[in-house]
Amino acid sequence: MKAPHNVHVCIACCAGIIIAALTLSLPLVWLFAGIVLGAVAAILSLYGRAWDRLFLICCILAGGFWFSMSRVEYHRQLEYNQSFHQKKIAVSGTIVSRPRAGRTGYWFVIRPDDDGSVRKEQPRGSLIGFVKEVHSDDWYGRRVKIEGKFQAITAKPRGIPDYSEIDGITGLISIAETPVFQSGFGLPAPLIWGDLVRQKLTRFGAAVLEPVNLRLLHGIVFGDPLADEDSRFLNNLRRTSTIHLLSVSGMHVGFIALTINLLLGLCRAPKRLRIILLGGGVWFYIMMTGMDPPTLRAGIMLMIVQIADLLRVSDLPLNRLSLAALTLLIMNPCHLFDLSFQLTFAATFGVSCLYPLLEEYFPARRKYSGLIWKALLASLSAQLMIAPLLVNYFQLISWIAPLANIILIIPGEIAVIGGLAGETLGNIWPWLGRQVLIAIDSLLNLMRGFINYSGELPWAASWSPSWPWPWLIGYYLGLALLLDALRPNLLDRRKRQFKAGPVALGVLVFLNLLVWTNYFNYQGDYLQIVFLDVGQGDAILIKAPNGRYTMVDGGDVGRGRRVILPYLRQNGILRLERVFLTHYHRDHWGGIIEVLKEVPANTVFLPPPGNNRAHAAFAAAFDYPLGQRQTVAKGMSFELGKGATLEVLEAPDLESENDRSVVLxxxxGKIRLLLTGDLSFKGEELLLKGSPHRLRAALLKVGHHGSDYAGGVPFLTQIKPGLAMISVGADNRYGHPGAATLNRLRSLGAKVFRTDYRGNIDCRVYRERILIRTTKDGKR
Incomplete structure (x- = not known):
């Protein structure tokens, strides 16, 4: 082929999928438009007219039709599953993912049986099951019967698919009893064989390697997740942009293919036999890893290359990449919105198309150093393509990434091949396998040490707020224009000339957008307060009119790392002015400790210590510098800029830890906001006696997650809130918020916002009004 036509088709189909995701178009609309255009194209072909552009429009319609069909079917499953919501049910099906550790147990994906005998009695689609214990590693592919409480997922009418829709997850089930395994398997035999081999390999590795290196090796070889105790290492993987080592991708498949091809070459195997054995070996490895999109893409590309080699067809790498992408999108159009899909195709595109350009314009001058230079250019090409994605998803720009990836590529290959070889030999000749794994263990220690050292360099990476979509489009468009200007265009093979003036003007426009967007983002005549959805806990972020940030509480352990830190990084928040802890219950301070390790605060304000276990637990876990701690006292006041103030209204000295909550x-302007921590009736009585005339507020953060013992009638009558915020976990075991409290709030005319229904609640407080945005729809 002279031109990579698959590229045009792939881009058109992707455009159709995106348009369908952002609109409410029905499949019949896309189908009708496609039929009309098809008829027009047929008429044009009869008269000998060109219809190639119409063909691309048809590809857009085909992409939109296929995605809308997928979404309609997903919504049908969600709607059907609503009849099981909050009910205890029994589900029979097949476990289609290996159990993974969570905070309080393990989770796995189960695909319910869809034969006629059980389909009407259980939910449809894939379900996530939560179980407390997993006693063996042979769950994958097993047929099982489980019982537990079912929670349905609410349909999202339009917009970018979330992880549930991408993976086809239609509900969650909390398993109350031990799953009952049934005879037989529910997956094809090759997948079961791959899992059985994987189990034998991992068991031998567990007997030889240190636990931390065992997790690292199986993360590199099979894509298994690391544990919570590896958080420092995971953070440094992100800072060095080497996190892809733990996501089985085309690089890993390439290592396997290269090794198998080398061994077959040494054995002088015939070409056709070599292709068959190479494909079989690679696909068996892909089945052992679970057939995720990155490995599927690599396997599909390998098949395309092998078929082209057999047929002696010369083709462009970009054509093969586009064909692989189209194949995956036909399997599931939601793959387009999956991070691993985006990263793997962006990186491969960079190496295939951007690298030759960089090599041409920055040639190596010496023979031996040229190999290192070419590797650096290849790594840089991939990083240039994935940089906006990393900023968008991880809010991170890694400056050390090209160098770190070059240094780790050979150790990574040795770890993949050596780890597989060692665990395989261990099942045949244990002594030899043990020696190989001991050597790999030392290599993994060196890799871990290098990643931790380089990731903790001050200049290794910098945080960046997520880019708005025009910036993403502008970045890739600018890169494409540069590529188009410096060499013949990849699509039409024609070279274009760009003058310095328009290019300089475009750069200036981009810089103006960058500067003014940041200016208006940080300079606003409003106060922003965000009630973060941290489950059963409290976490409040306040952005003052002067642009500085204050945090009140931080949720439970794990919520700081999983919820608060990503939010801070997404919004470019690198430092906090002050942090307030309302009281010493762990669901308020657990996440604060995690946040302060990554995002420092000038001052941490703590409530007066109490002689109880709650304070002792906090004191044992909190190690922030003494010079940056301060005990709060009633009457403290802080200027927030433009007339805004934050005042410590009360620091109660009561017996109950909840009633000791600091009240802010x-x-x-004319707006007052009252934050009451976990205050309940006794604490409210103290406020009514001490400061009754100062309690009137437009917005109230309801105490103790809205329990029946908070928000009493006298207290609410004095405040008269128009808005009531309740931070609470979905389906929590405490029954929060209480029905009595909700009734009291609504009887007084307060509009209730709950984090379990609304997600993050973002309030922009102007001098005379409050505007509210939430991250998800829900009930009031």
Whole structure:
């Protein structure tokens, strides 16, 4: 082929999928438009007219039709599953993912049986099951019967698919009893064989390697997740942009293919036999890893290359890449919105198309150093393509990434091949396998040490707020224009000339957008307060009119790392002015400790210590510098800029830890906001006696997650809130918020917002009004 036509088709189909995701178009609309255009194209072909552009429009319609069909079917499953919501049910099906550790147990994906005998009695689609214990590693592919409480997922009418829709997850089930395994398997035999081999390999590795290196090796070889105790290492993987080592991708498949091809070459195997054995070996490895999109893409590309080699067809790498992408999108159009899909295709595109350009314009001058230079250019090509994606998803720009990836590529290959070889030999000749794994263990220690050292360099990476979509489009468009200007165009093979003036003007426009967007983002005549959805806990972020940030509480352990830190990084928040802890219950301070390890605060304000276990547990876990701690006292006041103030209204000295919650009052213009921590009736009585005239507030953060013992009638009558915020976990075991409290709030005319229904609740407080945005729809 002279031109990579698959590229045009792939881009058109992707455009159709995106348009369908952002609109409410029905499949019949796309189908009708496709039929009309098809008829027009047929008429044009009869008269000998060109219809190639119409063909591309048809590809857009085909992409939109296929995605809308997928979404309609997913919504049908969600709607059907609503009849099982909050009910205890029994589900029979097949476990289609290996159990993974969570905070309080393990989770796995089960695909319910869809034969006629059980389909009407259980939910449809894939379900996530939560179980407390997993006693063996042979769950994958097993047929099982489980019982537990079912939670349906609410349909999202339009917009970018979330992880549930991408993976086809239609509900969650909390398993109350031990799953009952049934005879036989529910997956094809090759997948079961691959899992059985994997089990034998991992068991031998577990007997030889240190636990931390065992997790690292199986993360590199099979894509298994690391544990919570590896958080420092995971953070440094992100800072060095080497996190892809733990996501089985085309690089890993390439290592396997290269090794198998080398061995077959040494054995002088015939070409056709070599192709068959190479394909079989690679696909068996892909089945052992679970057939995720990155490995599927690599396997599909390998098949395309092998078929082209057999047929002696010369083709462009970009054509093969586009054909692999189309194949995956036909399997599931939601793959387009999956991070691993985006990263793997962006990186492969960079190496295939951007690298030759960089090599041409920055040639190596010496023979031996040229190999290192070419490797650096290849790594840089991949990083240039994935940089906006990393900023968008991880809010991170890694400056050390090209160098770190070059240094780790050979150790990574040795780890993949050596780890597989060692665990395989261990099942045949244990002594030899043990020696190989001991050597790999030392290599993994060196890799871990290098990643931790380089990731903790001050200049290794910098945090960046997520880019708005025009910036992403502008970045890739600018890169494409540069590519188009410096060499013949990849699509039409024609070279274009760009003058310095328009290019300089475009750069200036981009810089103006960058500067002014940041200016208006940080300079606003409003106060922002965000109630973060941290489950059963409290976490409140306040952005003052002067652009500085204050945090009140931080949720439970794990929530700081999983919820608060990603939010801070997404919004480019690198430092906090002050942090307030309302009281010493762990669901308020657990996440604060995790946040302060990554995002420092000028001052941490703590409530007066109490002689109880709650304070002792906090004191044992909290090690922030003494010079940056301060005990709060009633009457403290802080200027937030433009007339806004934050005041410590009360620091109660009561017996109950909840009633010892520090109460904060925020004033801005005519608006007052009252934050009450976990205050309940006794604490409210103290406030009514001490400061009754200062309790009137437009917005109230309801105490103790809205329990029946908070928000009493006298207290609410005095405040008269128009808005009531309740931070609470979905389906929590405490029954929060209480029905009595909700009734009291609504009887007084307060509009209730709950984090379990609304997600993050973002309030922009102007001098006379409050505007609210939430991250998900829900009930009031």
């Amino acid at each position: 009052l925020i004033n801005f």
